[in-house]
Amino acid sequence: MRVVVLMEAAFQIFASNLVTAGKHVGIELIPFIVPNDKVTKSLQDKFESFMSKNQVDTVLVINDFKNKNEYFFKESFFEKYKCYLWFWDSMHRIELKKDRLFKYMKVSSFEIDDVKYAKSTFGIDIDYVPLVAGDSFCLNPVKINQNRPIDISFIGLVPKNSYRLQLLNRLAIHCKEKGYNLKLYGHFWHWNNWYQRVIGKIKFRLRYPVLAQYVENRFIQPEEAVEIYRNTKINLNIHIKEHGSYNCRTFDIMGNNNFLLSSKQKEVNLKLVSGLHFATYRTDDEFIELIDYYINYEDERNLxxxxGGEQVRSIYKIEHFIKQVFE
Structure with a gap:
């Protein structure tokens, strides 16, 4: 089976692991990357030529993406290709049309709440297919007593005035008081040009003087993320409020025997147990309490x-789920 995977550049970091997962199960996945929020006739023509050149008639669309006025995946494409759709973001965060959803041969989502939402809003049955660990996050499990110089780390998008931002600010103040080595990576302010990089940094420091001391405002490639996870005692996963399921970072962190502290999400039928495979918190106070606890109890943290790493490598790699998107 040969499939072109149509995705925006924002998800390009997943492409290589997706291709590798496909090879493990006999599916050749060929990425076609589109610039974010860009829909032009020339790009659509390029996509058609790409399909023809690779002699492929099957497409997996990651989110049904569009710009303000137009979907990239044209109506005529539904007549030419076998089309599948996999949501890597919650459906209610994306502008969707009922008639388009029914034109896909199958629709899946990483978000369990989308199953009910799709049925009640669009009258369509979809499957829950979690987005789990890529191969590169599972290749080199950490030995149980390996030194990890970073006490606590977080990688991710941190929008202005978000819950993540407020919780990380509280954590930073706590870490300064306790003397913990905290590292925070990701998008805290815009960096598209010189003005945004410099002025944004100044504004952020003025508003969050303690938090700013721990922030590296830059994009982290998957290869670097692997090493950050491996060198961290407590890796954090703070889900956004709109997501009810565990996201891919959950599995990526755990894949190499790295300790994960995550916000509590809906487990659905996942065979992951809090306190056995990872740790979870429900409140901000519990979050801080568990940070202190697992910093001090190294043996329990390592076990x-x-x-968790053994569980992810055994049953929660992308190769274990990719076939479900097409069945």
Whole structure:
């Protein structure tokens, strides 16, 4: 089976792991990357030529993406190709049309709440297919007593005035008081040009003077993320409020025997147990309490990390789920 995977550049970091997963199960996945929020006739023509050149008649669309006025995947494409759709973001965060959803041969989502939402809003049945660990996050499991110089780390998008931002600010103040080595990576302010990089940094420091001391405002490639996770005692996953399921970072962190502290999400039928494979918190106060607890109880932390890594490598790699998108 040969499939072109149509995705925006924002998801390009997943492309290589997706291709590798496909090879493991006999599916050749060929990425076609589109610039974010860009829909032009020339790009659509290029996509058609790409399909023809590769002699492929099957497409997996990652989110049904569009610009303000037009979907990239044209109506005529539904007549030419076998089309599948996999949501890597919650459906209610994306502008969708009922008639388009029914034109896909199958629709899947990483978000369990989308199953009910799709049925009640659009009258369509979709499958829950979690987005789990890529191969590169599982290749080099950490030995149980390996030194990890970073106490706590977080990688991710941190929008202005978000819950993530407020919780990380509280954490930074706590870490300064305790002397913990905290590292925060990701998008905290815009960096598209010199003005945004410089002025944004100044404004952020003025508003969050303690938090700013721990922030590296830059994009982290998957290869670097692997090493950050491996060198961190407590890796954080703070889900956004709009997501009810565990996201891919959950599995990516755990894949190499790295300890994960995550916000509590809906487990659905996942065989992951809090306290055995990872740790979870429900409130901000519990979040801080568990940081202190697992910093001090190294043996327990390492045993949980090892158990979680073994579980992810055994049943929660992308190769274990990719076929479900087409069945």
């Amino acid at each position: 949980i990390a090892k158990s």
